[in-house]
């Protein structure tokens with residue numbers, strides 16, 4: 001018997017995981033105000049359903065950069081999934097593939113991007129890039145992603161340093177998780193070429209080099225211009241919260257943006273992602289797709305985000321709770337429920353297709 005509600009998945013995951021991994025997924029930066037704000041932002045919007053609109057034939061497909069996807073949902077990049085379940089990303093990626101939902105592989109995954117691609121067949125996959133200090137390693141990873149059939153690069157831009165996460169500091173958990181987040185590095189020819197001994201001979205030395213290059217505090221718009229010269233794949237920037245930055249992204253020839261505050265894990269006190277979304281959509285004016293994440297828990301949240309201008313959404317923590325509880329079956333269970341909820345909410349709101357959803361469907365709750 002698998003859970004149905006987000007709260008029960010989280011509760012069951014709490015029972016299965018020790019403090020280290022549970023707090024790693026459930027926690028946020030600082031006092032976790034932004035994590036809470038992400039949810040409160042959804043609560044402030046109410047759906048005002050249409051009636052008598054004949055919703056018998058429904059269509060939840062979305063089109064992004066010329067590709068049609070079966071639903072408006074993608075799986076967010078989440079690092080180190082072996083700490084939640086031994087099958088790690090392979091379970092999540094297989095579950096995504098079974099529903100033809102795009103899976104975004106994290107740079108800091110527990111399995112290499114090639115291993116993950118190998119279990120996905122032709123199902124859509126994007127590669128999330130943490131841009132390291134070593135440009136050889138960064139460009140090598142982009143080459144590998146192209147070769148392994150990833151069809152977009154998602155550059156995470158809200159991570160110049162690791163957020164101040166009090167639960168992780170208390171648990172002193174970060175080192176324990178390191179060994180589970182370097183598969184893409186130890187398998188990378190450019191990374192290996194920088195080590196006197198192979199990672200198999202000396203894993204501590206490999207971890208040392210990983211730590212030296214992983215964070216890149218110097219990242220700037222000129223690096224995005226450089227990436228543009230390095231790949232023909234569409235480039236998304238993940239972690240945009242300011243309209244001016246969205247404008248810059250368009251000006252720099254980026255193909256899409258993801259409005260996100262990293263699930264409240266980076267800047268505590270940062271604006272809720274849903275609150276940032278309308279202002280960003282206003283300046284982007286549909287020149288490029290605007291996706292969003294941070295706080296998506298149910299189908300109604302997806303409908304609200306789409307109504308406020310998102311072309312699609314990323315789901316994060318919910319699928320990790322599914323993974324922790326029941327591996328691939330758990331992730332598939334979470335996704336199936338979410339998709340059913342999206343379809344029901346769409347129809348019960350009197351809308352037949354995602355393209356019929358706009359801000360006229362919502363009213364802001366009066367306090």
Ligand SMILES: Cc1cc2nc3c(=O)[nH]c(=O)nc-3n(C[C@H](O)[C@H](O)[C@H](O)COP(=O)(O)O)c2cc1C
Nearest residue numbers: 025076077078079106156262263294295296316317
């Ligand atoms: C445990 C965990 C690990 C994450 N790892 C990454 C990562 O490797 N790369 C990345 O861009 N975002 C990462 N994120 C952020 C997610 O991609 C996404 O933005 C966030 O989970 C959205 O918030 P929500 O899950 O509360 O909806 C991670 C989030 C969590 C919870």
